[in-house]
Amino acid sequence: MSDLRALYEEVILEHNRKPRNYMKRPEGANRSAYGFNPICGDEFTIHMTVEDGVVKDVGFEGAGCAISTASASMMTQAVMGKTEAEAEALFEAVRDLLTHDHPDPATAGRVGKLQVLTGVREFPMRVKCATLAWHTMHAAMHGVDGTVNTEEPEEHHQCAIGGGH
């Protein structure tokens, strides 16, 4: 139970139950990106208002598991009011923390409360859940069009799909 509790920390469960800045498209939003995990179907759209190099407001919509929802909620709180450079540094730090067994010792100090997400390291199948919103935020901030995908597709083939529905 102990390692499961590390994954489902009370803070994470609380954010999952009451996600912050959820279903919110900030007034004057000028950045957005859509993130998708095709393996599990988690999908989030991040909307941001960035003015004078500062994240004035941020919100998200979509659906996912407890880990991805809580991570998205905490991300919005963490980047709110940060400069673009600070948000970028936070993105790098969180990614480092979640994907490396021995992250840079300075990282822990930089992420603060987001350290509760580190339980996910023991569950490799769930790391993408925790990083999805962060990658999406990163894409939104950089004005990347289209979709962030946890699995990189090589090509999209399309076929006309006719009636029947």
Next chain:
Amino acid sequence: MTAVTTGAMTLPLDVEPIRAQFPVLHQEVNGQPLAYLDNAATTQKPRAVIDAVSGFYERDCANVHRGVHALSARATEAYEAARGSVQRRLNARRPGEIVFVRGATEAINLVAWSFLRPRLQAGDEILVTEMEHHANIVPWQLLCQQIGAQLRVVPVTDSGELRLEALDGLLGDRTRLLALTHVSNALGTINPVAEIVARAHARGVPVLVDGAQALPHVAMDVQALDVDFYVFSGHKTYGPSGIGALYGKHEHLQAMPPWQGGGEMILSVTFDRTTFAAPPLRFEAGTPDMEGAIGLAAALEWLESVGLERAAAHERELLDHATRALRSVPGVRIIGTAAEKAAIISFTMEGAHPHDIGTILDHEGIAVRTGHHCAQPLMRRFGVPATARASFALYNTHAEVERLVEGLHQVRRVLGR
């Protein structure tokens, strides 16, 4: 069928001696005994299959069809005997109607490119159903894209059954093939294949049936069903992975050009021309998966020795038990409630994403599948991104059903519901 056999079929399945034949089941996962409920993804292997594969390596390993030496003769004999086992399991007319392939997916691709492509023109239609696995959608889409054909879709009802009343309207003059699953991997629905084939044939439309989920559970008679093609994978029916079979009617296979070139599919080669072997070897390029075929035959024979009817009856009891028990868990919604179902239960749980369910159950030693089950159009049809899925095999027990239910209560506790 003898009276003795009939009597044996009515006896309930004694699960413990069956479980004893599956080494993998006797382990702990996260400190709990393993409850393996992900059988629609792959089944575990009995000792008979493990021994058949290792026995081939230990005694008979040689390439088939090529050598004149003893080991090659034994390997060839075992490989062709395996073809005979598949023929008997499907009740095909002759062994030559059985082509060994890597699995159901490869078999579908073979039919797409060798059978359908030469007879498909722009504006033609291929009919699939809304409950298909991606493997029975994508090969047809690729073909549509190349030729300019259209995919059309038979819809499903809210209970997860095919809307047969829509079928006749969709079977048109331009329909060149109907491809459908026998048993839905995501819903458990058993489709009325005989009736569907009859309707398609009445319009002159050949039918491919994906039997990947059916073969471990239901009796199969390709002649009685009159299907044109039937495909399945070994690993979902207690056999090895990387091996499966395509059944094709003799007249179809005879008319089909080779799909891949090289190896035993060739009669003679000059730089001017090549003449090809007759089916099934025409479609088995390169050195085949000999140990896979031998393991598959062992699996089919093992299941026959247990008794498919007894196994199916046991699985039906597990399904009924699990359906009742899951409905008692607050917030659980079962997706797929067809009258005719295999022992597969897809479900969602209010306030718990399937991946959280999967992780917490895994912590209790219970293996279920979570995700879209490679049936994304079907997930969209039911308005869910994913489900959790418990799928049962003949070695599963009622105690494991109870553990699943208790595990779901644990999910609620962990997530604070």
